[in-house]
Amino acid sequence: MKKIKIWDAATRIFHWALVLNIFAAWYTIENRLIELHEIFGHCLIALLVFRVLWGLIGSSTARFSHFLVHPVAALSYLKQSLRLQTHHQIGHNPAGGWMIIVMMLVIGFQLVSGLLSNNDLGLSGVLSDYVSKEMSDTFTQLHSINFEILVGIIWLHLVAVFFYVLVKKDNLIKTLLTGKKQLTKPLNQAAESALYFAPVRLGVICLLVACGFAYWLYQ
Amino acid sequence: MTGKMPKQTISPKRYFWLVGGLTLVWIGLYIQSKPTWVQNIKEQLGLSPVLVANQDSFYNSRIDPIMEKYCAACHDDNKAKGQLRLDSFRQLTFSGKSGADLTLLDNNLLLERMSLPATDRLAMPPFGRERHNDAELALIKLWLTKGGSGTLTEEDFPEAPAKAKVIKFYDIDWQKIDEQRLAYKTQVEKLQEQYPHVLHYQARTSHLLVLDVFSMKSRFDDQVLEQFSQALAPVISELNLANSSISSHAVEHLLTMTNLTKLHTQGTQIQKSDVSQLAKLPTLETLVLDQALVDEDIEALFAQQGIALIAVKQG
Numbered sequence: 398m399k400k401i402k403i404w405d406a407a408t409r410i411f412h413w414a415l416v417l418n419i420f421a422a423w424y425t426i427e428n429r430l431i432e433l434h435e436i437f438g439h440c441l442i443a444l445l446v447f448r449v450l451w452g453l454i455g456s457s458t459a460r461f462s463h464f465l466v467h468p469v470a471a472l473s474y475l476k477q478s479l480r481l482q483t484h485h486q487i488g489h490n491p492a493g494g495w496m497i498i499v500m501m502l503v504i505g506f507q508l509v510s511g512l513l514s515n516n517d518l519g520l521s522g523v524l525s526d527y528v529s530k531e532m533s534d535t536f537t538q539l540h541s542i543n544f545e546i547l548v549g550i551i552w553l554h555l556v557a558v559f560f561y562v563l564v565k566k567d568n569l570i571k572t573l574l575t576g577k578k579q580l581t582k583p584l585n586q587a588a589e590s591a592l593y594f595a596p597v598r599l600g601v602i603c604l605l606v607a608c609g610f611a612y613w614l615y616q
Numbered sequence: 617m618t619g620k621m622p623k624q625t626i627s628p629k630r631y632f633w634l635v636g637g638l639t640l641v642w643i644g645l646y647i648q649s650k651p652t653w654v655q656n657i658k659e660q661l662g663l664s665p666v667l668v669a670n671q672d673s674f675y676n677s678r679i680d681p682i683m684e685k686y687c688a689a690c691h692d693d694n695k696a697k698g699q700l701r702l703d704s705f706r707q708l709t710f711s712g713k714s715g716a717d718l719t720l721l722d723n724n725l726l727l728e729r730m731s732l733p734a735t736d737r738l739a740m741p742p743f744g745r746e747r748h749n750d751a752e753l754a755l756i757k758l759w760l761t762k763g764g765s766g767t768l769t770e771e772d773f774p775e776a777p778a779k780a781k782v783i784k785f786y787d788i789d790w791q792k793i794d795e796q797r798l799a800y801k802t803q804v805e806k807l808q809e810q811y812p813h814v815l816h817y818q819a820r821t822s823h824l825l826v827l828d829v830f831s832m833k834s835r836f837d838d839q840v841l842e843q844f845s846q847a848l849a850p851v852i853s854e855l856n857l858a859n860s861s862i863s864s865h866a867v868e869h870l871l872t873m874t875n876l877t878k879l880h881t882q883g884t885q886i887q888k889s890d891v892s893q894l895a896k897l898p899t900l901e902t903l904v905l906d907q908a909l910v911d912e913d914i915e916a917l918f919a920q921q922g923i924a925l926i927a928v929k930q931g
Contacts, residue, residue: 429737479628517690517697518742534694552642556635563626 399583401592403487404576405456407447407600412573415444419504419551423544431520435615438511438522443604443611445504450603457593458487464494471495484565486580487588496554503547510540512614523614651710669705669766674773679759680705682752686741705766719764727757751777788821796823803847811840824853824875829860836860838869845869852876858904859883864890871896880904882928888914895921906930 418441425434452461466474474491477483489497513528514537515521525533561567572578647653658664669675683691687702691712700712708726711718716725732739734747741747758776762768770776797804797817804825808815813831818824827844829836841862844852849872856878857866863885870879876897881904888909894900895917903918907927918925 481628517695519744537695552639560628560631564628564631566625 400577400579402576403578405594408459409576439611439615442508443607446610447603447607456595464489466491507543510536514540667706672769673766674768674770675705675766686748721760800851818853825851826854827852828856833859834861838862838865841866841869845872849873854878856880867893875899877901882906
């Protein structure tokens with residue numbers, strides 16, 4: 398069966414950079430490396446901003462318009478998928494699309510709460526001076542609680558990924574590494590021609606904008 | 617975009633049994649990492665007594681104040697840095713992220729971190745924070761040598777130095793005082809202007825007033841008192857009417873002063889028959905009056921109300 402390109406380099410790099418940065422942010426806070434934790438936090442801001450931009454103007458499979466469907470349709474897909482009655486081939490599946498939105502919101506809140514939090518030892522998030530100390534303390538607590546939620550969501554994400562890998566025999570991990578996927582059924586002409594991959598230079602511009610924003614916040 | 621499923625090797629049912637098992641293990645490990653939850657569950661099931669230090673324990677009287685002073689700001693229910701709380705014996709027992717038993721003397725992480733030089737990266741309290749002294753550290757060590765107990769009392773630690781007496785000054789809520797004063801500010805200023813030197817605040821920290829008519833004496837009569845009582849009755853706390861021209865008519869105005877604690881009426885025209893009415897003042901503590909107005913019944917009445925009666929002989 399035909400092997401086609403599903404994910405562009407930008408989306409793939411984003412995904413694995415996100416994984417590494419979340420791990421690094423966790424590792425640094427666990428080991429009291431608060432300054433590094435802040436740097437990884439700002440890297441995550443850059444990644445999140447990049448993903449939002451890429452979701453608006455990037456390659457077709459990365460766009461929100463490509464994978465966001467009505468929640469009822471997403472639930473219906475999930476139900477059928479668990480019964481192995483349907484198989485999604487190109488891009489994020491309808492349920493996975495919503496998982497991305499939830500994950501972006503949770504990571505987004507984690508980043509905002511981090512920017513507003515403090516460690517009582519002179520190092521505070523860059524926006525913490527814009528709120529009262531009590532408010533900053535509250536966000537510090539929420540930053541910690543939200544991480545537990547994030548871990549739960551990552552677990553759910555992994556359960557779904559390995560459901561595809563082990564049960565549906567669709568190696569999403571490999572696809573997200575190589576960008577290419579072995580189709581189980583040939584795509585129709587319309588679906589194949591709808592695939593669009595944004596030029597690398599656009600990805601670079603989006604990345605520069607995102608990094609610039611994160612650096613501006615960090616300064 | 618959808619098609620037939622490729623051949624599967626693990627059934628969804630088997631996969632989700634596996635996931636369910638792993639999730640349960642994960643939840644189990646998660647709960648185990650929360651000793652507070654474990655203890656709460658044990659207590660709820662009656663498997664463990666409630667873990668608290670006795671009220672008269674050495675911990676509560678000597679160790680807890682040290683923890684409160686230097687540690688609890690970051691290690692309380694609000695922040696629990698390092699998942700460690702030091703705001704009670706119960707919480708200290710649960711330890712923190714390290715899982716180390718903080719009630720044991722050997723390799724005690726708490727003691728180790730508190731013993732590090734102040735500038736050390738791992739020192740506790742962290743550099744820049746108010747730091748314990750050697751005597752306080754020695755006291756914690758002494759407590760640990762006897763098992764880090766929540767039941768042993770001060771008598772079990774005869775070698776511990778005597779507890780220092782602490783004098784506490786309560787914070788003054790200036791904003792509240794200003795707000796309370798604001799309600800009568802205009803009236804106070806007006807009367808102070810009209811009758812200089814007779815009206816002032818009881819203290820800088822009070823919104824209550826003292827009315828002392830010494831400078832007016834006979835010029836202060838029932839009409840003037842009525843003016844004051846109408847404007848300021850609820851906030852007059854002390855009233856010195858000695859040798860003024862007030863008569864028994866003033867009593868009805870005096871009875872409106874619900875915060876009056878001290879009253880001087882010697883040398884006035886208040887009649888014996890009206891004195892007993894003053895016992896109705898709810899907050900009155902001291903009444904100074906002419907000796908001629910005092911008899912056994914009056915004494916008994918005021919004694920019953922808990923009001924100190926001071927009789928003054930005029931002459």
